[in-house]
Amino acid sequence: VQNQEFLVLGSQLLTDLKDNIYCSTNKLMELNKLHNHSGFFLIEDTFYNDTRHYSAVDYSKPIVDWLDNSSDEVAEKWDAISSGVLKKRQKDLLKGLNISNVPEFKSADMQSTYFSDLHFRLGAGYLYCHQGNCKHTFVIRDMRLIHPEDTQNQAEYPLMTFHMQRRFQKCSVCQIYLATKMTVDDKWAPNNPCYFCKQCYYLLHYKEDDSLLYHHTVYDYFQE
Ligand SMILES: [Zn+2]
């Protein structure tokens, strides 16, 4: 499912795009005070790490280290992934020459890389990873010159041209307020999982003296 689409300028940094990508995980982590500034884009054979914040971690380091230190395992895995692409004859040829067909992965800083510096293929699926293990696929769909119908104000870029319509989860009981709680395997709930607004949730799960009515599993629910 496509979530968002942007127009970016070649003169913009990769971080300009990262800062505009909407992901509910960011919100969730912020609310739980676990927000993490690290993240990378993997474009072709380069990991572009966001290392602007002092607490940011180079997520690509353990991957690049593993690539460097476990070359046999890497070659085997790479072979399995790319076997559909590379013909057997080509592979035999590479083996005979003792040349690995694993690309030489490297890392660079996201905050100092301009879109105009990138080597990419249109339509290829690339990876965006952030907040530890939240992963998204992104595609550079098109590349063109700016034309008169485009917004000429550079400050408006990255310009969001598409954002999937968000569907808000309402309370299953009153059907009026937005859900803030979600119960699982809740024996008195009409659905599983079941969504509640704050009022309905407390009304149906707690007595007037604030003691629990019955045992149940509940989570805070965040609107995507
Ligand atoms: Zn995410």
Ligand SMILES: [Zn+2]
């Ligand atoms: Zn309600």
